[in-house]
Amino acid sequence: MQSPLLTELVNALKILPSVGPKSAQRMAYYLLERNRQGAQKLADVLQESIEKIGHCERCRDLTEDPICHLCSSPSRNANELCVVESPSDVLAIEQSGIYRGLYFVLMGHLSPIDGIGPEEIGLPQLEQRLKEEGVEELILATNPTAEGEATAHYIQQMAQPLGIKVTRLAQGIPLGGELEYIDSGTLGQAFAGRK
Amino acid sequence: MQSPLLTELVNALKILPSVGPKSAQRMAYYLLERNRQGAQKLADVLQESIEKIGHCERCRDLTEDPICHLCSSPSRNANELCVVESPSDVLAIEQSGIYRGLYFVLMGHLSPIDGIGPEEIGLPQLEQRLKEEGVEELILATNPTAEGEATAHYIQQMAQPLGIKVTRLAQGIPLGGELEYIDSGTLGQAFAGRK
Structure with missing residues (x-):
């Protein structure tokens, strides 16, 4: 249907979390039609990140x-x-x-x-x-x-x-939460941990 | 806060359509933590696409x-x-x-x-x-x-x-559309073009 390389690009973009076939297609067209500079930047930074980013020896971040x-x-x-x-x-x-x-x-x-x-x-x-x-x-x-x-x-x-x-970390009701919408497990924790 | 290169990667991912700061962050972590192979593939295909994909001389696709x-x-x-x-x-x-x-x-x-x-x-x-x-x-x-x-x-x-x-292209009610949810402009077109 479309060019093989474009199909390959769409497939490569589909690995991103919560990106489906339609979004990947849109991203590929956007990168190639409207923002080649951004696409080049993304390719470069991604390559550099893969090569250089590892884990901290002390905290593993x-x-x-x-x-x-x-x-x-x-x-x-x-x-x-x-x-x-x-x-x-x-x-x-x-x-x-x-x-x-x-x-x-x-x-x-x-x-x-x-x-x-x-x-x-x-x-x-x-x-x-x-x-x-x-x-x-x-x-x-x-x-x-x-x-x-x-x-x-x-x-x-x-x-x-x-x-x-x-x-x-303390468990309980999150700030701004409304009691009626909070799950019973959290509510149970909040009661047990009342002070 | 985080490493400068990681921040740069997040910013580069943010140019993608409908990708905000949170999604870009998630994508960056996903690529580096869980799928370096996919990240490498994406970097390579993106680079190749930027270099090779242009417009068809006849139809501009x-x-x-x-x-x-x-x-x-x-x-x-x-x-x-x-x-x-x-x-x-x-x-x-x-x-x-x-x-x-x-x-x-x-x-x-x-x-x-x-x-x-x-x-x-x-x-x-x-x-x-x-x-x-x-x-x-x-x-x-x-x-x-x-x-x-x-x-x-x-x-x-x-x-x-x-x-x-x-x-x-003909204009009118889309297949599977329900009349009550269709905007008045489309409905007007559908009436005017009835046959």
């Missing part, structure tokens, strides 16, 4: 440096360590501006069915860090899902013998 | 060949020429399977305010084609918008002295 700028910042409080599942969680917490400590990014959660065990999410590295560095508080900020809870539980068990204070 | 495969196909009826605004319109008409003639892609519509005149949408080239090739029917399939109608009117004026039959 995505970065093009050996140690990311958060880990190497002298203004962060090294006594607090916050464990999250993905780089986007770091971004969300940083945007809230509430936390000044360091991070450890699991890059996933424990999921034995998918072959993801403690090694795959860097827990030996985390344990060594807890032993060697003067971490006073370990904040478990994994997602409030079954896998996230299981992962948090596992890490808690690991940190307890080391005498480190382990905390978990 | 996007293609990597000098003459696109539709224009060079011997099985198409060269007596019919369908004028559309963009390559995606060609694709939509081809998918319907109803048309076996050739196309002419304007790559836009007349819009004097934006400095888009007859030259910019290839009308001299179209006129020459109408004069030199034995086109018997010119089908105006520009969009049913003010600009599309104006463009169609202009082309009709251009083709009339050449004695070519000029037609326009």
Whole structure:
């Protein structure tokens, strides 16, 4: 129907999350018809990112440096360590501006069915860090899902013998939420945790 | 906040149509964390497309060949020429399977305010084609918008002295449409064109 190379471009764009055949088609036409400069920029930056962006040696976050700028910042409080599942969680917490400590990014959660065990999410590295560095508080900020809870539980068990204070993000009603629309699980947590 | 290169990648992805900051962020993380192979493929195909894909010399559609495969196909009826605004319109008409003639892609519509005149949408080239090739029917399939109608009117004026039959796509109620939800303009057209 259309040129083979254009079809290939549409297929390559379809791998992007929540981009279907129609959107991919629209993106391909947009890039080639209206914004070749932007397309060139995207191709270049994407190539450079693939080559240079790896994981921070300390926190496993995505970065093009050996140690990311958060880990190497002298203004962060090294006594607090916050464990999250993905780089986007770091971004969300940083945007809230509430936390000044360091991070450890699991890059996933424990999921034995998918072959993801403690090694795959860097827990030996985390344990060594807890032993060697003067971490006073370990904040478990994994997602409030079954896998996230299981992962948090596992890490808690690991940190307890080391005498480190382990905390978990508070659960309850989100700001601006209306009671009638909140699921019963969250409501149950909110009642149980009332103060 | 995050690594400069990652920020650059997010900004480069934001140029894609209907991709905002959150989606771009998600795409960047997805490409780097979960699908580097797909990311590499996208970077390569995008680069190749930018270098190779240009416009067909006959119909102005996007293609990597000098003459696109539709224009060079011997099985198409060269007596019919369908004028559309963009390559995606060609694709939509081809998918319907109803048309076996050739196309002419304007790559836009007349819009004097934006400095888009007859030259910019290839009308001299179209006129020459109408004069030199034995086109018997010119089908105006520009969009049913003010600009599309104006463009169609202009082309009709251009083709009339050449004695070519000029037609326009029928307007009315779309298949499966429900009367109560159809806008009054369309309903008016459907009434006026009843048969």
